[in-house]
Amino acid sequence: MKNKKILIIGGGVIGLGIGWQLAKSGAAVTIYERAQAGRAASWAAAGMLAPLAEAHIEEPELLKLGSQSLALYPQWVRELEAAAEMSIGYRVEGTLIIGLEPDDTHQLRHLYASQQDLGLDVTWLTGRAAREIEPALSPRVTAAIRCESDHQVDNRLMVKALQRAYQRCGGVLHENSAVESIHIENGIAAGVKTRDGEKQNGDVIVLSAGCESAQIQGLPDAIRPPVRPVKGQMLALQMEAGITVKNVIRTVRARYPMSVYLVPRTDGRLIVGATTEEMGFDTRLTAGGVFELLRGAWEAVPGVYELPLLETWTGLRPGSRDNAPILGETPIENLIYATGHYRNGILLTPITAYEVSKLILTGETSETIAPFRVDRFLA
Ligand SMILES: Cc1cc2nc3c(=O)[nH]c(=O)nc-3n(C[C@H](O)[C@H](O)[C@H](O)COP(=O)(O)OP(=O)(O)OC[C@H]3O[C@@H](n4cnc5c(N)ncnc54)[C@H](O)[C@@H]3O)c2cc1C
Missing domain, CATH: 3.50.50.60 (FAD/NAD(P)-binding domain)
Incomplete structure (x- = not known):
């Protein structure tokens, strides 16, 4: 063989x-x-x-x-870090899924119930408890689900x-x-x-x-x-003192067309994503896509308004x-x-x-x- x-x-x-x-x-x-x-x-x-x-x-x-x-x-x-002699930025802080208004809390409760039915390792948090973990979160956060076993890599x-x-x-x-x-x-x-x-x-x-x-x-x-391409628009911000997060933050937005996620990297970048668009092989960024990402990130972590915008890009997911x-x-x-x-x-x-x-x-x-x-x- x-x-x-x-x-x-x-x-x-x-x-x-x-x-x-x-x-x-x-x-x-x-x-x-x-x-x-x-x-x-x-x-x-x-x-x-x-x-x-x-x-x-x-x-x-x-x-x-x-x-x-x-x-x-x-x-x-x-194995990989030893073979390549470099770090791949593996982080184990976990994910906070947050809601920002009462409708979102209802949706979060539904998600939490489904996760519990599946026997998943998740915890329900009040808005205040979520802000104790991530002080940069908006005071509007109504509730959150903590998924400690979800990790990330660069x-x-x-x-x-x-x-x-x-x-x-x-x-x-x-x-x-x-x-x-x-x-x-x-x-x-x-x-x-x-x-x-x-x-x-x-x-x-x-x-x-x-x-x-x-x-x-x-x-x-x-x-x-x-398999088809499913477009995602993304951007990266530079975190600064006082405006940092450690966990991956995801929003649930019952009344908005789009939820976002914020992914902190060890090098200080904060990745914000992503749109989900059926646009064939089109890889253009759009004003609307970037606007929705920035709005979603700002609602979750208002301090991002002050952060330098480092990069914008698109990618095509291979969707089956x-x-x-x-x-x-x-x-x-x-x-x-x-x-x-x-x-x-x-x-x-x-x-x-x-x-x-x-x-x-x-x-x-x-x-x-x-x-x-x-x-x-x-x-
Ligand atoms: C915006 C966005 C966010 C995402 N976030 C996450 C995430 O947080 N977590 C996660 O797990 N996944 C995420 N994904 C999904 C993940 O990126 C993909 O599922 C994964 O990268 C697929 O890997 P791949 O090697 O199959 O495809 P690709 O990385 O696309 O690699 C395929 C390669 O094949 C090459 N190729 C194509 N045609 C030919 C040809 N004819 N001959 C030779 N080479 C060819 C291409 O040039 C390309 O380099 C995200 C994707 C996007 C777009």
Whole structure:
């Protein structure tokens, strides 16, 4: 198995994470990356590791997968930081989900009840108790839910570390090298062709091209992964003395079109996100998007009004039809999918990397990822 030649399409956290695990075990791995590794959704993300705060009662399988991946994080961080000799900014302060008026409190109570039904580790706080934890919060905060076990990582540091760790154990990375098509022969994936005409044979092909995974040619339409881009606008502020937060803050806004989150980084940046827009591959920032982010952040933490605005950007989440990732074998032999991680790809990187690399090395799909195969979408 270790002598297999593995070709990975896409060098985001998912492709790099799988590539690193495989290269570490001695496999011959090549990643083809259309532009620069780790500069797409994996760069744009907020880095929240938040299965509880993101939990939706109607998505129990996804909640389970997210919680399993979160549990792997401490070991993942230790291994990755040692291999890359750099920090990836892992923080364990937790998340406060806050409401700002009575309607929000009703919505928070509903969320809290759902979380309790699921047996999640959450605590109800009054507005005052929330402000004791985070004094910069608005005096308008009516109530909050504390999710102590939701953590965060600096995703931009994580992609750098993954690239370094991958290349240090012999992984090959071709940047500015877009794969045009996957070559399939008699129902077996046999290689890839790049846009500049290079053909490469491989024993296993992994498709992890994020929101562009459905664009690769050569796949029969029936098994094309149903992944689409979902735009998110983001911005970063510079925290200053007196206007700092330690926890991730998320708002619940019953009467507004948009809630926001504020994610404090160890380097003093405060990431504010994010819009959720079905705009195809459009990556333009809009006045309305930035306005809503700033308004939401200011309502939660009024002091942000004074903070320097450092950066604005957009990213495209790879959204699948049911919001869950698409992982594992496909009806085409030797073709593996690892895509569609939507709003949880940073959280789901360790479990995806460990499970997909194990599948490639042993040929066995674990029960953990079996529910996420592309089969679920096939008629
Ligand atoms: C605004 C925003 C906020 C987010 N916040 C969070 C968060 O807080 N927590 C969390 O867990 N997740 C978050 N996410 C989601 C997370 O970023 C993604 O799920 C994750 O990055 C997906 O990783 P990926 O490697 O599949 O995709 P990407 O990082 O997009 O990587 C795919 C790569 O494939 C390359 N590629 C595409 N086509 C080809 C081709 N034909 N040939 C070769 N290469 C190709 C691309 O250039 C790209 O580098 C957020 C996303 C966004 C946009």
